[in-house]
Every structure is written in C-alpha cells, then in structure tokens.
Amino acid sequence: MSWNPIQELAITVAAYNPDPDVVIPFEPQELNFANTSTDVGDEIYVSFDGKADHIKLVRSTPWQTFRAITKQKKVWFRRGLFAGGTASVAMTANSYT
DSSP states (O other), X not given: OEEEEEEEEEEOOSSXXXXXXXXXXXXXXXXXXXXXXXXXXXXXXXXXXXXXXXXEEEOOSSOOEEEEOOOOOEEEEEEOTTOOSOEEEEEEEEEOO
C-alpha cells in the first residue's frame, strides 16, 4: 500500500500554473480533496491536465470533501475567478496494491 500524506496547499491564482502543483510519486488509486479555506464561499478548482476544470470544491461547513477514483499523478489547483486572497486545500493520494 502506498500513501501520500496530507498536503496542505495555499491557492492564490485564478488560472492554472504551467507546471502541476502536486506530482504524486506513485500511481494512485484514489485522490481525496478538502477545501479547508476559512471563508465560506471560497471555490477551488482541480484539474488533472492543467487546462480543464475536473472538480469544483466549495467551502462549506463542514468542509466539502471529494474522493476521486483515478490514477492521475499530476494535479493543478486554482481559485474561483471572482475570489481574492488565499484559499486552502488539503489532499491525499492512496494506492491499495
């Protein structure tokens, strides 16, 4: 079993960076995401190719989480277009083989 410990990231950009924000060193079977921002309404978008939005995480109480069954090793994050400041996201990657 491989496990990537929880990574907490501060997201400040409204467009995806050219390089991925996270590169997982093994082939995961699932990725888990949580929008941990303190501002209700903060939106964080997740991409597996750096171009398209694949997941939208909206800050709520309790935290909104999302479990993706995927083997994607590269992950990009961006804030919502109309939000300012910094949003926070936590993620883990797991493989059960």
